[in-house]
Amino acid sequence: MNSIQHGLALLQLAWLIAAVTACRPSSSDVEACWSGDWRYEGPALEGAGGVIIAETIVLHLDASGGCRIERFGRQLDEAMICEQVPTAGGLDLLxxxxxxxxxxxxxxVAAYAVREPLLSLRGQRDSASPSVAWGTLMPDAGATGSFGQFRRSTPTLGKVDDDRFLS
Structure with a gap:
């Protein structure tokens, strides 16, 4: 990461910390305001043999606190269970x-420690595209240094149907 990319990342983080949002930990439905499926599509980068590949991260957030993250693309194919932690400006995923x-x-490889912050969602209640502060789940931004945003990919869901993802 060069100094320009570093500076942009720090600027983005500062902006996220300063943002005032409607999702507050005092609210009884913080998880509900983030529930549903969220999708991140990274920049398309040329891989081996000229094949264009983009990294994709999908968040499945349940209103009752269940959380599953799927990550695939550029030599990635992993799925993990996370914990939702409400914060003053949004939701942290551990x-x-x-x-x-x-x-x-x-x-x-133990790529992540238990309860390690993967990312944080920040934004207005029911926002279509919240801001994200990347933790250790930071995507491969390639040469552009642009990380993009998560976008809601389905209407708000009530509960993840498959209980094996909630343990």
Whole structure:
């Protein structure tokens, strides 16, 4: 990451911290204001053999607190269970384990520690595209240094139907 990218990332983080939002921890339905599916599409980058590949991250957030993150694209294919933690400006997502219940990925690497901050969503209640403060789940921005935003990909959902993702 060069100094310009670093400066832009710090500026974005400062703006996110200063943002005033409608989702507050005192609200009884903080998780509900973020519930549903959220999708991030990274920049399309040329891979081996000229194939264009974009990293995609999908958040499945349940109104009762369930959380699953799927990440795929540029040599990625992982799914993990996370914890939703309401904050003054939005919602933090913390790593719990991979969907198979393990703390190590398919390659035997413990890429994340339990309760490690993966990312934070910030924005207005029911926003179509909240701001994001990346934790250790930071995507590969490629040469552009642009990380984009999450966008709501389905209407607000009530509960994730598959209970194996909520443990």
């Amino acid at each position: 790593f719990l384990h991979y969907v198979d219940g393990k703390l190590r990925n398919d390659y035997g």
